[in-house]
Amino acid sequence: MVFAVLQRIGQMIFVMFGISALVFLIFFATPGSDPAARLAGRNASPETVEAVRKEFGFDRPLPVQYAIMMKRLFITQDLTSFVNRGYKIVPAVASAAPVTLSLVAGAAILWLIGGVFVGVVAALTRDSWIDRGLMALALIGVSMPVYWLGEVMNLVTQSRFHDTWLFSWVPALGYKPLLVDPVGWFKTLIIPWFTLAVLYIGIYGRVLRANLVEAYQEDFIRTARAKGLSPARVMIRHALRTSLIPFVTMFGLDFGVLVGGAALLTEVVFSLNGVGRLTYQALLNLDLPMILGTVMYASFFVVLANALVDVVYVLIDPRVRAD
């Protein structure tokens, strides 16, 4: 057990090193272009480019450059933007993180409830029109680009139907901090939560239905039914319990990736100033140090989340624990 955990930590450190090396290669060692000019941003003066070259040690060997980058990102945390002079990157990421976390956490609750509901109802009504309808809706949910759905939601709730009783409660786009204005926080986030959750309700509903249908062909379900247990009990205590185990891995990965920046499309459409929107604005300004910072912090977060999921997995699944 202890050995397994140590092994997992070792693997995590290896992956973190691999990712940081990859990011370093992409940003600093792409063939045929000058990394200093790129980091300095569009229309930077030759002096700025020269300063960047010195600051990041581009005249020194690659391992030294890598060490300088990592030191400035994680130890001294003094990486600054050149497009917005003096704008410190690490504190900017830290202050944007709660917005992203609020968005993803709310959406996650919605998609877990929605996904389990869709999967269970579809599996119970297998091959009926309810099942087919739910699966068709799930497939449409999976096929929609999230940012476009967000725009449609904005069109409906902010413009076309905003003056009707349905959506008159929807506040203007933007984020309100939870501790300052809890009601406003909730109201501004409902529509983004729903938008972000649709895709995952589709995915989770489809996966859960497939798992449940498979589980119902297993011996232990037949035994449970033969014992005379009620259909509800068979579903909840026996079928659902085993079918939810793969969900833990999926959920951990998806949650990590979303907090790590994959929610940026939703943040952009709804003007939520999270880590994703920070990245987006940096994209528009070609502010590469900022993107370097958000990418590195976000992917490290994802690696940590994955490692955590593996530990939880061992705790909940007795079959894995036995090994």
Add this chain to the structure above:
Amino acid sequence: MTDASNTVLNDPALPTAVAARPASGPWQRSWRILKRDRATLLAAAVLILIILSSLAAPFYARYVSGTDPFRSNLSARITIDGKRTKVMQASTEGLGLGVTPIGPTWSAQYMLGADTQGRDVAARLLYGGRNSLLIAASSTAICLFFAAVVGISAGFFGGVVDKVLSRILDILWAFPVYLLAISLSIVFISQGIVIGPVEITGDSLLLPIFIIGIIYVPYVARPVRGRVLSLKESEFVLAARGLGIPAWRILVYDILPNVSTMLIVFVPLMMGLNIITESSLSFLSIGVQAPDASWGTIIQDGQTLLYTRPAVALAPGIAIVLTVLSLNVLGDSLRDALDPRTKLV
């Protein structure tokens, strides 16, 4: 006695075994399953329609809409119901300053209205479809090729090859796809890329094709590797090895055919995913670069017009949903017909 049995055998009402079961190889059987499903046929029809209309984009721009969809057209005037109208109309909202592009006319010219540059949205939608489909198809080909090479080598050769490839895949797997795509795009689009004598400029379509093709390789390579590993332990491969058949023959005649069905199932699913990824990157302005269009860039163009001229952003989104939905339906039924065990991720 013999006469009687002959009449029974020759009775036309009795279906003979041969007539009841026409060609029955695995491919024919799969094709029969596919043909029966109405949803699959509908999806295929929708897809063919979208591809054909995208291919017809130059004809549409030339003979129907009659304007160049890649040049701004701010002073154009068109005739609707016998009245001359400006394409960029004086704004009726607020102070009446500024201009709003014309909305959907539902006639040949500006059928879906104009964008902020006065360009015909319907014509751009067709041209955008060409790029979206082209990028999705090419990046799918790249992704499946590399995933097959990596997955099969790792699974078949095992040992050090497998260790190294699997470690690299682990790293890519842990790297969130959008962040990887953003990092690659921003670096290449800001300065282009030069490899030896080949120079690719920042606005080339090759960049999104290459980037989208690469980022999903681990997602396909992993299941391919798993499949090859289980095939290697299967009885027919063990039998072949026992017969002393060389490794390359086993690879080509036993492993590849069994992996190919899996790869075929991945084609529509990956294409759907790639269309969404391409449109998202283009929406973030790091995919297809102006003046080229794709469905994603048109949605981005329509963002500022969302409340006044929603058609600009709605139309390409509907095109994406229809295309990706058809591809997903096709992917699901291909999986049921060819290879029910295949799972993405």
